[in-house]
Amino acid sequence: MDVTTILIILLLGALATYLSGDKLASKVALLFSVGAFAATIALLASANNGADVSFSSVWISNPQINLAFLGDGLSLVMVLLTTSLMPLIVYSGFGTDFKNARAIYGLMLFMAFAMCGTFLAGDGLLYYIFWELALVPIYFIALLWGNGDAEERKKAVVKFFIYTFAGSLFMLAAFAYLYQKTGSFLWEDLAEVNLTEREQYWTFLAFFAAYAIKIPLIPFHTWQAAVYQKAPTVGTMLLSGIMLKMGLYSVIRWQLPIAPLAAKAWLPILLGVSIAGVIYGSIVALRQKDLKRLLAYSSLAHVGLIAAGCYTLTLDGLKGAVLQMIAHGFVIVGLFFAAEIIYRRYQTRTIADMGGIRIQASKFASMFMILVLASVALPSTFNFVGEFMVLYSLSQIDMVFAVLGGLTIILGAVYMLRMFQRVMLGEANAKPFAEVTFNEGLLMVLVIAVLLGFGFFPKPFTDMVTPSLENILTHINRYNS
Structure with missing residues (x-):
């Protein structure tokens, strides 16, 4: 096969x-x-x-x-x-x-x-x-x-x-x-x-x-x-x-091995553009009134940091970027599904029309909170592993890039926890909010299991991708010899 x-x-x-x-x-x-x-x-x-x-x-x-x-x-x-x-x-x-x-x-x-x-x-x-x-x-x-x-x-x-x-x-x-x-x-x-x-x-x-x-x-x-x-x-x-x-x-696969000299020559610009996306996406997310748009700009901020990891041209940066791709894939799917669950009950995605869901659906609120914490890279979650490796690789190039890139964690915590507070806490909404069904709960539990399981033990992924990334780096560095 x-x-x-x-x-x-x-x-x-x-x-x-x-x-x-x-x-x-x-x-x-x-x-x-x-x-x-x-x-x-x-x-x-x-x-x-x-x-x-x-x-x-x-x-x-x-x-x-x-x-x-x-x-x-x-x-x-x-x-x-x-x-x-x-x-x-x-x-x-x-x-x-x-x-x-x-x-x-x-x-x-x-x-x-x-x-x-x-x-x-x-x-x-x-x-x-x-x-x-x-x-x-x-x-x-x-x-x-x-x-x-x-x-x-x-x-x-x-x-x-x-x-x-x-x-x-x-x-x-x-x-x-x-x-x-x-x-x-x-x-x-x-x-x-x-x-x-x-x-x-x-x-x-x-x-x-x-x-x-x-x-x-x-x-x-x-x-x-x-x-x-x-x-x-x-x-x-x-x-x-x-x-x-x-x-x-x-x-990683095509651009860097084929044109490594350009990547090295423009490395500060590429890192700057990538990290600018982190800051811009986070600031715009703070101003969003629609839940799906907020998550969209959150995604923009996170992928900016992943791109920065790719353009560090280091093994740690590339490994961190790949791990963060996987972690981001699961957490963003989980968050958008949580937004869909809310829409099914309220028929709205406007954050101001929500609130007090925790009182009526404590299980859903707990699972949603775990997804929010994973999104802001809480230690022990899969997202933390990738973001830490990317930030470490940025610090090896210039500490300024690492500090600016690290704003994704700080700003992410601000807009995600603020969103959670407005959507889940406070007085119960006039509209009833039913607890998650078995199908909805099963999907969220599976996503959370991946985020927590590989947050504690990411080794299978790092072992899997390291030889491929080392091979790609030999092509990127071939002009150094």
Whole structure:
């Protein structure tokens, strides 16, 4: 068995879900998403035992394009994030009555297929194809099943599509140029290509255009809050929990090894832009009145710190960034699901219309509090591990970057605890708030278990990704020898 097994399961799952009809769609989607997760665990076990789970075959001979899929630790960890979150995201939709359910659940699985393909692709053009494919399902999910005014939703989704598609064209141009230099799209060949400093600068900027929009980094973030707010909660989970990680992963996998001189030359600027996102996202989050928009800007702040970890060009920074990607994926999915639970009861996302939920639903309030504390990187949570490693790597470069990056913890505590106080505490709202159902509680408990379990014992992830990151660093540092 190799990594293509996961892609086949997800693709067949998308088709089977669509053909199953509206009544069975959610259950069929859950079945195949759990199957993809099980296949990922089996592949990780095989890889840890020394088996080669990669796959490569010639697809098109001229120009030479290969069906090449990487099965190293970095790729498999990102696939694990995708396939472990997908059952939770699908399960979260059980409490929502979707119109044309077979279509939305089918699109969700197809999106997972495209995102896994992006993480696994070892050929540049194949990677680009999967990168673009992932954009199609989320466009329709947000457009057709989103909330709010239809015209506003359409504007937000179209803006998102145009932004990301336009940025990707620069990346495609970079791959075309690199092919002229190497005669290959394979990652192994591109990571060894010898480019002049000028060529590296332009190549780096071309990749940056695609990744800065997808992550997003400021000032390329203007699409994010509106799309997160207007998309259905399952769509917001897909975007924040997994899709934005495509950009962060790609910085490590593609951008840094191919154009390391540019990354080193612009390191202070890149760290500055990343950390600016931390401060900007936190300050704007403080002013939000809509719960989903607040969480959107919270996500912007956290991914800014992850991007800073990527651009430190150190092993500690890269490991911290990968761990924080995984932790952020789980905590943001949990928080958006908590926001969805509140919306199901109150039919509003306006924070001022909430309050006193703890009195009526103490179990929900307790679980929500754990998610909030994990989000602000309380020690013993998974988020703390990644953020600490990133901040440590920043301190090795310049203590100023570490101090400014550390504001994400301080400011995050301010806006998240303030939000918790306004939503959960105080006098009971006039509207009744029912305690969480079994399905809702189970999903939140699973998320919390991951955040606490790997907060105490993150070693499996660090052991898994370290060899891959060390290999990438040898390509980044090859000009030093």
